[in-house]
Every structure is written in structure tokens, then in C-alpha cells.
Amino acid sequence: MTSHALVLASRWANPANRRREGLRAAHAQDADTLIDLLHTYMRLKSSRAGRISDKTLSDYAESVRRFLEFCGPPESPARALNQLSAEDFEVWLLNLQAAGLRENSVKRHLYGVRNLMKALVWAGVLKTDPSAGVRPPSDPTPAHAKKRALTLDDYAALLQLPLQRWAEQPARAWRDRALLELGGSGGCGPPSW
Numbered sequence: 001m002t003s004h005a006l007v008l009a010s011r012w013a014n015p016a017n018r019r020r021e022g023l024r025a026a027h028a029q030d031a032d033t034l035i036d037l038l039h040t041y042m043r044l045k046s047s048r049a050g051r052i053s054d055k056t057l058s059d060y061a062e063s064v065r066r067f068l069e070f071c072g073p074p075e076s077p078a079r080a081l082n083q084l085s086a087e088d089f090e091v092w093l094l095n096l097q098a099a100g101l102r103e104n105s106v107k108r109h110l111y112g113v114r115n116l117m118k119a120l121v122w123a124g125v126l127k128t129d130p131s132a133g134v135r136p137p138s139d140p141t142p143a144h145a146k147k148r149a150l151t152l153d154d155y156a157a158l159l160q161l162p163l164q165r166w167a168e169q170p171a172r173a174w175r176d177r178a179l180l181e182l183g184g185s186g187g188c189g190p191p192s193w
Helices: 003-008 015-028 031-045 054-071 086-098 103-122 152-165 170-188
Strands: none
Touching (some): 015 031, 031 103, 152 170
């Protein structure tokens, strides 16, 4: 049986059972069951059509666990999963930032928990996704400041590659080199070129 068939044969395959199990897991804040629901939802309903990396699934599981900790202990949560508001998610994001997480990590945690909320809607536990309107924090560092320019030596070596690769086809080699030079002079290479 393939892993996809196993997912379809799981406790989440039947809508009535999915709702019952989802309600129980949400009420008890059962992290393992909620993560199983999330993973099943992502494999079946995500835009990637089941091509979800193990790293993404692991990261999102961590996000769910962090969010459940934020909600409070299962026996007396400060925030019940079926009564969340957008403000609860905004406060959680602020807490993550205050704990020193960078914007991209905070964004990833939001996406993980947002997918859990979508899974709870799919299971019939929630009518709507309370996190839908919550915006992740923006990174104050401009994108161009994060990218390191090529060194002059790296750029010179890059320009030699077409001549080495296409030694038997000089026209092709010079065409590719010209493309690299245009790219380099357009901002891909060191500023001095």
C-alpha cells in the first residue's frame, strides 16, 4: 500500500469521523493528533498536491506545538482552539518576535498554524479560519541588502566558463559569455564592472 493510500485509509478519510476526531483533538489540545490532521490535510488538500517535504511537515509540527504552548495547558487553556480570534494570532506573533525569532521564522510559524486552522475547517471543527486575515511581520532588511555580490575573482571565473564549456563551438561560447557580461553589468556582478 502506498503512503498516499495509507493517508486515505487513515482516521481522517470519513467526514463524520474526521469531525469527531478533530473535535476531540481540538478540545484536548492533543498535539500529536492535531499534527496528524495537519499532515493529512496538507498531503490531500495543499496546492502542492501531496508533494510536501518532510522538512516542511516537521517545521509545521513544531509550529503547532509552539502555538499550543501559547494557548495554555490542555486542562485549562487561556485560549481554546474553537474560540480563537485574529488578535490571538497577532499576540502570538508578537510573543515570537519578543522571544528573538527573526521575521522569516515567525512567518513560517504563522503558515504552519494557519494550515492547522485550515485543516480544522476541513474537518468541520471550525466554520472559518480565524487566522486568515493575520499578516506576517515584514522583514525590515531590503532584499538587495541580503544578497552578497560576486567577488571580482568569482565573476572573472564565471565569464570563463562558456569558453571552457563550448570550446568546440566558439559562437555559442561567446554568445553565453556576452549574456553573462550583460547580466553582470546589469547588477548581477560586482559593482565595479
